[in-house]
Amino acid sequence: MNIRILVTTLISCLVIFQATILSVEACSFLLKGEQQCTHWSYQKAAIWQQECPFSSCGGRSQSPISISLYQTTLYETYFMNAKAQSLIMYDFSTDDKRLIVFRGIDNFFQQFSFSVINNNHTIVMESVNEESISIERSFWIRNNTWQTFNSITVPYYLKQFHLHSPSEHLVNSESFDLELHLVFQRNDLPSNTSEALVPKLAVVGILYKVLLGAIDNPLVDIVIQNVLQKPRVIGKPIPTTVTGGLLFDLVTARQQFDPLYSYFVYNGSLTTPNCNENVMWNLINPNIMSGGYHYISSRQLTTLQQLMNQNKPHIAEGANLGKVQINTGSAYIGNNRPLQPLNGRTIINIVKKLL
Numbered sequence: 430m431n432i433r434i435l436v437t438t439l440i441s442c443l444v445i446f447q448a449t450i451l452s453v454e455a456c457s458f459l460l461k462g463e464q465q466c467t468h469w470s471y472q473k474a475a476i477w478q479q480e481c482p483f484s485s486c487g488g489r490s491q492s493p494i495s496i497s498l499y500q501t502t503l504y505e506t507y508f509m510n511a512k513a514q515s516l517i518m519y520d521f522s523t524d525d526k527r528l529i530v531f532r533g534i535d536n537f538f539q540q541f542s543f544s545v546i547n548n549n550h551t552i553v554m555e556s557v558n559e560e561s562i563s564i565e566r567s568f569w570i571r572n573n574t575w576q577t578f579n580s581i582t583v584p585y586y587l588k589q590f591h592l593h594s595p596s597e598h599l600v601n602s603e604s605f606d607l608e609l610h611l612v613f614q615r616n617d618l619p620s621n622t623s624e625a626l627v628p629k630l631a632v633v634g635i636l637y638k639v640l641l642g643a644i645d646n647p648l649v650d651i652v653i654q655n656v657l658q659k660p661r662v663i664g665k666p667i668p669t670t671v672t673g674g675l676l677f678d679l680v681t682a683r684q685q686f687d688p689l690y691s692y693f694v695y696n697g698s699l700t701t702p703n704c705n706e707n708v709m710w711n712l713i714n715p716n717i718m719s720g721g722y723h724y725i726s727s728r729q730l731t732t733l734q735q736l737m738n739q740n741k742p743h744i745a746e747g748a749n750l751g752k753v754q755i756n757t758g759s760a761y762i763g764n765n766r767p768l769q770p771l772n773g774r775t776i777i778n779i780v781k782k783l784l
């Protein structure tokens with residue numbers, strides 16, 4: 430990299446860091462040469478496009494959306510066996526209806542390395558070794574019948590996962606208490622490929638609901654205890670590890686064995702500026718699982734919201750943690766973007782069935 434650009438970037442990052450709240454994300458985007466909107470807030474979500482004129486926030490394929498079952502196009506997919514380690518997803522960016530298989534979390538006891546980063550909008554767990562978990566396009570169906578195994582493999586690597594509360598997407602007009610996003614990035618695209626044609630990101634979304642009287646969700650508790658409950662230091666990555674078993678359970682829960690397993694797929698955008706419209710969304714249908722919703726306890730929801738509370742002062746890197754007063758009484762604002770118009774986009778409802 431050009432030294433002058435690097436120095437300029439570092440200086441601008443430092444200036445922004447001192448002047449206001451900064452996400453690490455912003456600096457890394459600047460280093461890649463892409464202009465990144467850094468001064469946005471959920472309170473002013475309606476004017477993101479005005480505040481960030483170079484962004485795609487005013488585009489016609491934005492996320493999140495409200496999904497109604499009657500609007501969706503049904504695809505039934507048939508499989509020879511219930512691959513426990515595979516989350517099957519449909520990629521309609523090409524005409525030949527390839528499916529996507531989740532890989533890399535086969536070993537429940539393998540440790541995956543992440544950095545926990547509080548970027549003042551959410552708490553992000555960034556993957557240290559991106560290639561350790563991936564989703565791959567490898568199956569092929571046509572006319573809803575099983576055809577053949579396709580040797581072409583297109584990997585999307587897990588970049589990070591993060592949380593929104595309340596949920597960003599609605600299903601049958603219903604809002605949920607928590608939405609987990611696992612963000613995968615495709616790294617094999619030639620530089621001349623149009624992002625509008627081939628989604629560069631694939632996000633798996635999982636919706637959680639508070640179940641009255643429920644005991645703590647053990648999976649969410651592991652996240653809270655081992656991943657999220659760290660000092661609120663902006664921009665300082667905190668190393669942590671997550672087991673393959675935890676990630677597998679977060680993504681699949683019991684749904685792999687549910688005969689009514691289903692998920693929604695549509696082309697959309699990032700739900701924060703720059704709102705890039707290069708995302709293949711895969712939202713797991715929360716309504717038809719035999720085990721009911723993914724649930725969390727109200728205590729867990731409160732804890733997560735306190736961790737993500739943007740009203741709460743953040744601790745700057747290097748501050749003496751013992752002297753910082755943290756206001757725990759401020760109201761939680763929420764980090765969910767308002768619903769965006771569908772604008773004629775297709776939503777596919779994938780139902781997975783066994784042959």
Ligand SMILES: [Zn+2]
Pocket residue numbers: 591592593610700
């Ligand atoms: Zn998100």
